[in-house]
Amino acid sequence: MALIKCPECGAEVSERAFTCLKCGYPINPQLFQIIRVAPPSPPPLPPETPKPPVGLKTKVCAEIISWAIILSLGIIIWRVAFPSENSLTPAKSAAISSTKVTSTAPAAVKVDARELFNDYSVNATAADSKYKGQILKVSGRVLEISKDPLLNNAVVRLEASSLETPSVRCSFSSAAIPELSELKRGDWVFLEGKGTTMILGSPTLADCSLTAP
Numbered sequence: 001m002a003l004i005k006c007p008e009c010g011a012e013v014s015e016r017a018f019t020c021l022k023c024g025y026p027i028n029p030q031l032f033q034i035i036r037v038a039p040p041s042p043p044p045l046p047p048e049t050p051k052p053p054v055g056l057k058t059k060v061c062a063e064i065i066s067w068a069i070i071l072s073l074g075i076i077i078w079r080v081a082f083p084s085e086n087s088l089t090p091a092k093s094a095a096i097s098s099t100k101v102t103s104t105a106p107a108a109v110k111v112d113a114r115e116l117f118n119d120y121s122v123n124a125t126a127a128d129s130k131y132k133g134q135i136l137k138v139s140g141r142v143l144e145i146s147k148d149p150l151l152n153n154a155v156v157r158l159e160a161s162s163l164e165t166p167s168v169r170c171s172f173s174s175a176a177i178p179e180l181s182e183l184k185r186g187d188w189v190f191l192e193g194k195g196t197t198m199i200l201g202s203p204t205l206a207d208c209s210l211t212a213p
């Protein structure tokens with residue numbers, strides 16, 4: 001058994017002593033504590049018993065929080081899935097109205113000059129309900145380009161059948177005349193204009209302008 005010096009008073013004590021015999025300094029605090037603390041064991045218990053309620057509280061809190069998260073997520077999903085008219089932001093409603101406008105107004109009806117003429121010769125009334133007042137995008141071969149100095153407009157006649165006489169008449173306003181200078185008989189063109197009706201045996205378009213295919 002070795003002897004050590006007491007760190008408090010310097011007296012020689014056994015290394016296995018609990019306390020210094022001279023000054024009472026704890027040499028082996030672990031042993032000292034076990035012996036000293038063991039008798040009054042009830043005190044450590046009380047602080048342990050209040051712990052379960054705390055754990056329970058945090059458990060309840062966690063449950064409340066998770067339910068709140070689930071509920072708010074549910075509300076968000078509901079809003080996304082069923083957006084009411086009132087909840088629309090100005091940007092959203094503007095986008096919707098603009099798409100409505102674009103889908104109704106400039107939807108040009110694509111039609112070939114021969115098809116247009118054929119529709120009018122088969123049933124002019126049915127053709128009118130299909131083309132009259134619509135923006136038509138007509139493709140066809142140029143038969144004739146004429147200028148009317150009195151009305152100050154130009155008329156492009158498009159081939160409508162294998163015969164020369166029937167044609168689709170497309171009138172261009174004075175502003176659109178310059179773009180016709182490059183055009184010649186036999187050219188294949190695409191033009192856009194407002195469908196009117198059959199005039200003197202020719203389906204007629206007003207306010208025409210040349211367009212890309």
Ligand SMILES: [Zn+2]
Nearest residue numbers: 006009020023
């Ligand atoms: Zn001592």
